[in-house]
Amino acid sequence: MLPPLKMTRVAVETAWGGRDLEREPGIALPAAKKIGETWELADHDAGMTSVEPPHGGTLRALMEQHGAEVLGRAKPNDFGRFPLLFKFIHAAAPLSVQVHPGDAYAREHEGDAGKTEAWLILHAEPGARVIAGFRAGVSESEWRAKAATSEVEQLLASHEVRPLDVIFVPAGTVHSIGPGIVLAEVQQNSNVTYRLYDWGRVGRTLHVRQALDVARVEAHPGPLRQAAPAPNTSRELLHCERFAMTLHSGGHGARPVGDVPRVFLTLRGSGVLHGASGAPLALRPGDTALVPACQETYAIEAGPDALFLEGTPTELR
Structure with a gap:
């Protein structure tokens, strides 16, 4: 795998x-x-x-x-x-x-x-x-x-x-x-x-x-405002027909991958990304990791101040 x-x-x-x-x-x-x-x-x-x-x-x-x-x-x-x-x-x-x-x-x-x-x-x-x-x-x-x-x-x-x-x-x-x-x-x-x-x-x-x-001559709704996330929480920021974006503050236990790839950008702090199999990945500020769809679960081990952006494709077969 x-x-x-x-x-x-x-x-x-x-x-x-x-x-x-x-x-x-x-x-x-x-x-x-x-x-x-x-x-x-x-x-x-x-x-x-x-x-x-x-x-x-x-x-x-x-x-x-x-x-x-x-x-x-x-x-x-x-x-x-x-x-x-x-x-x-x-x-x-x-x-x-x-x-x-x-x-x-x-x-x-x-x-x-x-x-x-x-x-x-x-x-x-x-x-x-x-x-x-x-x-x-x-x-x-x-x-x-x-x-x-x-x-x-x-x-x-x-x-x-x-x-x-x-x-x-x-x-x-x-x-x-x-x-x-x-x-x-x-x-x-x-x-x-x-x-x-x-x-x-x-x-x-x-x-x-x-x-x-x-170009489309249309108004734009402007920024979607986000409050500072509570430690050890996850919040979906955006879901459109092409992709979804989720902000992870701190770590969390095992979650299903859902048979789609998940990409993680380390925005602040450091942590460890675990899949269902394979060696854990140490993540430093700025690091980017890919969890392939074949992994059944993933988990993030991190301090409460760490911040990760997850991006996932939403167009499915």
């Missing part, structure tokens, strides 16, 4: 990144680089994560050799890949105003999956904000007239965020992450982004035509 597995991340240098992932969740970053995101679990050609020894190999190789054990009832995406991708993101400067397509458009035009995603805010400087959706009353014609100009910002809804806020970003939602924010992201396994506006940065391609094709 395939045991629980710890992953090796891919760090991505970006125009808007910085070094704050060293502070929270506490990741060792490549020296002298502005790291905007780390791909913690990814089965994608644009950034393939690996499995730590003793198992070793890439997640792609794991899926090719043990796909049924990894996924159980969960569906792979349309390209036979692990359906989700997990990241940590630090915005030292604002990300481009951007939008992601849905599955049909991405498949036809990019040969990739669509991208619905969700963010859990880990750190936010005072007054830090994200853009998500449009202001009330914005018309389709107004959007199309201003989409390729700096005036597009005036049409978009800006939301102040604080730690533990959850922001759901379905495909077609125009969005951006402002400076001073660190977050964890769960998304469909895709690397398709259409940039509308990039705050005057040069040398970065814009994709206005594609963005106009896929």
Whole structure:
């Protein structure tokens, strides 16, 4: 039986990144680089994560050799890949105003999956904000007239965020992450982004035509506020047609895996992840682990201050 597995991340240098992932969740970053995101679990050609020894190999190789054990009832995406991708993101400067397509458009035009995603805010400087959706009353014609100009910002809804806020970003939602924010992201396994506006940065391609094709001119409900979790409790943060997100504070005893893969990101503190079989995994801040669907149970051994984000695919066979 395939045991629980710890992953090796891919760090991505970006125009808007910085070094704050060293502070929270506490990741060792490549020296002298502005790291905007780390791909913690990814089965994608644009950034393939690996499995730590003793198992070793890439997640792609794991899926090719043990796909049924990894996924159980969960569906792979349309390209036979692990359906989700997990990241940590630090915005030292604002990300481009951007939008992601849905599955049909991405498949036809990019040969990739669509991208619905969700963010859990880990750190936010005072007054830090994200853009998500449009202001009330914005018309389709107004959007199309201003989409390729700096005036597009005036049409978009800006939301102040604080730690533990959850922001759901379905495909077609125009969005951006402002400076001073660190977050964890769960998304469909895709690397398709259409940039509308990039705050005057040069040398970065814009994709206005594609963005106009896929953007939905709709308001956004804003952040889902979360109170600080009580020790040794679990709370479902979000459940959508692509994935579910659960926050675990501290540890808990054995729970059923449910014949779907479960991915755990260590947000704070440390702990030990147990499966029904295989060696326990020691988790340090920033570590990511995969519990394959073939494991019957899992348990987390941790102090009351530890915090773990679990992501699980919800599209089933």
